Amino acid sequence: MMKAEALAYFASFPTFAGEAFGLDALKDLLHRLHDPQDELKCIHVAGTNGKGSTCEFLHQILTAAGIKTGCFTSPALDSVMDQIRIGAHHIDDHSFAELTAHLQTVIETMPVKPSQFETLTALAFEYFKQEHCELVILETGLGGTDDATNVIKRSVLDIMTPIDHDHMGLLGNTLTEIAGHKAGIIKPGDKVLTVDQKPEAMTVIQKTCDQQQAKLRAARSPIRKQADINGQTFVLAGQEYSIGLAGLYQINNAALAVQAAQWLGISDAAIRQGLAQTQWPARFEIIAHDPVTILDGGHNVQGAAVLKESLDRYFPDQKIVFVTGMLADKEYEKMLKIVSPLADRFYTVTPENPRALSAEALADWLNNNHQSAQACANVKTALHLARAQGRPVCVFGSLYAVPAIRRCMQSENPSKID
CATH class of the missing domain: 3.90.190.20 (Mur ligase, C-terminal domain)
Incomplete structure (x- = not known):
């Protein structure tokens, strides 16, 4: 199979809706692949806005720290291959084509077929396993509880970006309902880092952490020092940091990534280097x-x-x-x-x-x-x-x-x- 054939295969079936609701089809596929996700150490990111930017800031920080880090984000801005990255590189053409051919063979034997996003998630897990990634950052595609990325059994860290109204037809009409889906990524004993949420969402996150005996930490908010079209400087806990992204909201995503990295024990030098080299397309x-x-x-x-x-x-x-x-x-x-x-x-x-x-x-x-x-x-x-x-x-x-x-x-x- 060549790259073009692999891309055509992914374009041939629905993005999210497979043949059955829920994660059973994906779990079946992963089991047939010997559950590659169980061999990965994952950082799981959910929320309404800022997920992709936060993932990329953290991805660059961990890479700067010398940690081989996989990153799976959505949606694709050009090709589904863009969603799967290790360090500065997207998945290569050969690996993508080879893994797609293998997954296609496996899926043909399944009684219930997974969706496009579920299949891509499985491919990402298999690729990150084959490449021996030390950490993997997973951005939820939709919600949390029933999202394809939520097949992992445990996270190194869960990160909650701002939760607001979106996808109401699927997640519910209230912040309480929506936050319930997002907080579905929290597993027993996890560490959870969240931004300052609206009261309804914060109540759900706190309750979920209590039920799961997860350790919850609220992220501090940054103070903007300077901003122009070329980038920004902000202060967090008395320390000054710089980013090259102009969107005013990006200092909040950067600050969240900084505190996630600090909780993971990453050096200040790597944090600063990662922030400085972060670029993220289509966000201001x-x-x-x-x-x-x-x-x-x-x-x-x-x-x-x-x-x-x-x-x-x-x-x-x-x-x-x-x-x-x-x-x-x-x-x-x-x-x-x-x-x-x-x-x-x-x-x-x-x-x-x-x-x-x-x-x-x-x-x-x-x-x-x-x-x-x-x-x-x-x-x-x-x-x-x-x-x-x-x-x-x-x-x-x-x-x-x-x-x-x-x-x-x-x-x-x-x-x-x-």
Whole structure:
């Protein structure tokens, strides 16, 4: 099997919904692979926002400390191969193709087939085992209790990022219900590090830790010292740290990763080196200049709020041209109302996802709510029109629109994206 065939295989079945609800199919697959996850030491990360960034900060810190660290995050921004990394490298073409061929052979013998995400999770476990990773960072794909990553029996550390309303159709309509799913990753005797959560979520986490006899630690909040479009400096427990990410919310993710690393006994030198070398695409990422063009994967109400905060900070008294595409099952009305006071105009696109809200429907909603919006047939047209206005441009609304945005910018001028 070649890389292209392996990618085609993963594209051939549903992302999350396999032939049966629950983790039984994945557990069956892993058992047939001799349970590679049981041989890994894992750090498990759940929450609503900030999971990917926190994972990457910690991944870079552990790598800087000389620890061979695997990292499994979601969703993919380009290829599913992007989700599986060790240190600075994604899974290589040969390993991906070889492992996919093996999994395909095994899955063909199974009475109930796993989903795409479950199969990818199994592949990641097998790859990290084969590569003898000393630690593995796992980001939950959806929720926690029934997430594919939750087949592990024990964690070295559980990390809870901010919990808010998202995926309500699957996780529940209240923070208590949603937090119950997220806290489902907490196992008996685990160490748990959490940000300062909203009261409903914090109550659930504390109760779960008590039930599981897990050790809970609340992370301290950082104090921002300096911020500009090139990066930020913050103070945590009297120590000053620097990061190269501009999104104002990133100091919270960095501070959480710092405290996780400290609990794991990582040196201050490795922490500083890891923070400094962390890059994370599509999170308030500057992808072009003249005019400044920002790519942000914010796709829920909390994400829109922190995006607005960063835009207010870096572009005071300036109107922003937005390129946006949304999924129909998101709270897109609330998200758009948050950023609308900053908007000069909107150009709407349809993300590459079956759950996408059409560009026309999105533009109609904006125009009916006193905004100037134009539906575009594709991302290339939307970016061309937006950048022609001569104002700062912000692309946001769905991570599923990111691949098309990056392809368009790179084809227009490869030097615009590092």
